[in-house]
Amino acid sequence: MSLGARVGAAATAPLRALAAALDPAMRGWQRLAGRGGMIGLFLLPNLAIFTIFVLVPIGLNVAYSMTGGAQVFLADRPFVGGEQYARLLECENHLRPRTCRDDTFWTAVWNTARFVVLQVGLMTGAALVTALILNRSLPAKGFWRAVFFFPVLLSPVVVGLIWRWILQRQGLANLVMVEGGLEPVNWLVDRFWAFAAAVGVSVWAHLGFYALILLAGLQAIPKDLYEAAEMDGTRPWRVFRRITLPLLTPNLAVVVVLALIRAVQIFDEAYVLTGGGPGTATMFLTQYIYETGFASPVRNPGLAAAASILMAGVLVVLTLLRLSRQRRAAQR
Amino acid sequence: MRGARFLTRRRGVAGSGRGWHWTDIATWVWLVGGTVLMFGPAVWLVLSSFKTPAALAEFPPTILPYAQQTMEIDGRERPLFTVTTPDGTTQTMAELRRVGIVAQMVDPAAPEAEPLRVNIAEREPLREIAFATSNYTEPFLRFDFWRFFRNSVFVTVVATALTLLTNSMAAFALSKYDFRGRNAVMLLIIATLMVPLSVILVPLYSVVSAVGLLDTLWGVILPTIATPTGVFLLRQYMLTIPDELLEAARMDHASEWQIYWRIVLPLAAPALAVLAIFSVVWRWNDFLWPLVVLTSTRNYTLQIGLNSYAGELNVQWHYILAMTVAAIVPVVLVFVFLQRFITSGIASAGLK
Incomplete structure (x- = not known):
């Protein structure tokens, strides 16, 4: 039995046992409600959970964003209209968080924007190079792929802790600095370096995932194109510019949009690594929402809801872009 | 590196049998550098997880987990040191107690002898590779x-x-x-x-x-x-x-x-x-x-x-x-x- 069949069997065996136990009841239901009733039953669990834990919260979110106070239940909360949005959006100069009514929010907005640009740029570039290299004929291909991929499966908490340990004052990073004849750096206490660390650690953790998508795209490019180019004696750089890059563009677009969607929501590994600090140097939007709604001494769920709706606006645009790109990549 | 060269020459995309192309060098730099950067932190985590709290607080840190050797004298575990005596020879001794910068130390072979007073600058802890499994x-x-x-x-x-x-x-x-x-x-x-x-x-x-x-x-x-x-x-x-x-x-x-x-x-x-x-x-x-x-x-x-x-x-x-x-x-x-x-x-x- 192949490994694939074995995993498949292991995953389905309990399911099938459960399904077998339900069999008589289901037969009765089909006799009672017909095939249409069965279709409804198949959809019911998933749709019920969707409705309760996704659709209802979406609707409630709008309602929450228009109420004030610290109470959890909507019915206990006073209606304040657009006050929460006004509080978030009022600024003398939106580029300077200090002039805003809610300076932490705008700090988080600009931190997130900077993070997104840097992280997505660096990561896409590194993933492209990695994919191109892994697509060459190499000895021990599987090993190299695993090297770049394995951090993807680590939990964000683990990633944050590993790097916190390396970047602490007496950690491995400073050992390397000292051995290299440089001054040790207080990585996570310095505003600049803490932000750079958040970007770098995030690239480290997710690079392999995007490299893998690009690698699949590279492998889908017909080999005869390269053979033809080789027969014409085309130079490698030209082959890359004229064949590889144009044919990889749909996959690159998917990768960029996917990376953007995830980067906007950056939270856990940065939170474990720096806790948003020093000060607010690595405070990102999701952390702002979490702390405003749940972790600050004075909770303000309404403000958190308003902030999350503003973030959702960005994400909806990006997701629509993703779906259209994915369709285009699939049509190729 | 000769092995790598052999492999890339035979297998590199651009390698039409004419030795190194710059892309081959870049490939191996990226792969080796990538391995160090990606695996290094995880390996460091595992090695560090076996160190004692004292070893973790050290700077510069050692690569492998070391712990100070100890020996039981009078029913208690005593840490061992290599002591440099005034005449220039070195000797392994166990610390009984320490007051300020002066430690009272004995020869573990003859623990009943009068303890020697040693300045702590004249001794080095005696260490061996040891996995602190108690961390787990x-x-x-x-x-x-x-x-x-x-x-x-x-x-x-x-x-x-x-x-x-x-x-x-x-x-x-x-x-x-x-x-x-x-x-x-x-x-x-x-x-x-x-x-x-x-x-x-x-x-x-x-x-x-x-x-x-x-x-x-x-x-x-x-x-x-x-x-x-x-x-x-x-x-x-x-x-x-x-x-x-x-x-x-x-x-x-x-x-x-x-x-x-x-x-x-x-x-x-x-x-x-x-x-x-x-x-x-x-x-x-x-x-x-x-x-x-x-x-x-x-x-x-x-x-x-x-x-x-x-x-x-x-x-x-x-x-x-x-x-x-x-x-x-x-x-x-x-x-x-x-x-x-x-x-x-x-x-x-x-x-x-």
């Missing part, structure tokens, strides 16, 4: 680590089983039946792709609290099981199962439910396997939602427990590092044995 055993005994571990296993297993069941049922209905409103349901599921957790954190919390699941593991599990990506993946796969099989079964008076679990489920096993693996990794690694829902320590999952230990004022790194390694083990096992499924799942469906 003590969290299990002294902290709630074992409970966190069990909670995480419970959440992962139950959530994965429910995900497979509900998602495969929905995917079956959406791929094998024509009914009014099918497109609307598909659209609804696509739409939920746009709603990540961070966007509905506040209202989801109130819903879970209204259902009475706050601070319970079920409150962590239920909101995660209706994954749109799971429904998608399974539906795409089930579309490739020929409808004739289903028709033939109906001829034999199979019920719709039997068609689902006797025919479609076994045939969709490869897709279910991919979803199962991803679900295990997702649920094992979840952080933000459990962080919001779980408030009492006894309900913490591993990730939340780790984070709370690491957030304490006096971080006990020797325990944290060991617990981190323990938290990685299940994921590493999944990775080592099932890497092929994970990579194919990502390449074909963009799962993550």
Whole structure:
């Protein structure tokens, strides 16, 4: 039995046992409600959970964003209209968080924007190079792929802790600095370096995932194109510019949009690594929402809801872009 | 390096048998540098997790875990040092006690002799490679680590089983039946792709609290099981199962439910396997939602427990590092044995 069949069997065996136990009841239901009733039953669990834990919260979110106070239940909360949005959006100069009514929010907005640009740029570039290299004929291909991929499966908490340990004052990073004849750096206490660390650690953790998508795209490019180019004696750089890059563009677009969607929501590994600090140097939007709604001494769920709706606006645009790109990549 | 050169010359894309091309050099620099950068931190974590608290506080740190040797004298473990005596020779001695910069030390071979007073600048601790396995055993005994571990296993297993069941049922209905409103349901599921957790954190919390699941593991599990990506993946796969099989079964008076679990489920096993693996990794690694829902320590999952230990004022790194390694083990096992499924799942469906 192949490994694939074995995993498949292991995953389905309990399911099938459960399904077998339900069999008589289901037969009765089909006799009672017909095939249409069965279709409804198949959809019911998933749709019920969707409705309760996704659709209802979406609707409630709008309602929450228009109420004030610290109470959890909507019915206990006073209606304040657009006050929460006004509080978030009022600024003398939106580029300077200090002039805003809610300076932490705008700090988080600009931190997130900077993070997104840097992280997505660096990561896409590194993933492209990695994919191109892994697509060459190499000895021990599987090993190299695993090297770049394995951090993807680590939990964000683990990633944050590993790097916190390396970047602490007496950690491995400073050992390397000292051995290299440089001054040790207080990585996570310095505003600049803490932000750079958040970007770098995030690239480290997710690079392999995007490299893998690009690698699949590279492998889908017909080999005869390269053979033809080789027969014409085309130079490698030209082959890359004229064949590889144009044919990889749909996959690159998917990768960029996917990376953007995830980067906007950056939270856990940065939170474990720096806790948003020093000060607010690595405070990102999701952390702002979490702390405003749940972790600050004075909770303000309404403000958190308003902030999350503003973030959702960005994400909806990006997701629509993703779906259209994915369709285009699939049509190729 | 000669081996690498040999391989690249024969195999490099640009290598038409004429030695190094600059891309070959770049390839190997990237691969070797990448290995150091990607593996280095994980290896460092594992090595550090075996160090004693004293060794962890050292700078510069040693690569391998060392611990000071000790010897039992008068019923107590005494640390051993290499002492440089005034005449220039060195000798191994055990420390009995230390006052300021002066230590009273004896020769372990003759512990009854009068202790020698030694300036601490004239001695070096005698060390050997030793793995501080107590870093691993003590969290299990002294902290709630074992409970966190069990909670995480419970959440992962139950959530994965429910995900497979509900998602495969929905995917079956959406791929094998024509009914009014099918497109609307598909659209609804696509739409939920746009709603990540961070966007509905506040209202989801109130819903879970209204259902009475706050601070319970079920409150962590239920909101995660209706994954749109799971429904998608399974539906795409089930579309490739020929409808004739289903028709033939109906001829034999199979019920719709039997068609689902006797025919479609076994045939969709490869897709279910991919979803199962991803679900295990997702649920094992979840952080933000459990962080919001779980408030009492006894309900913490591993990730939340780790984070709370690491957030304490006096971080006990020797325990944290060991617990981190323990938290990685299940994921590493999944990775080592099932890497092929994970990579194919990502390449074909963009799962993550």
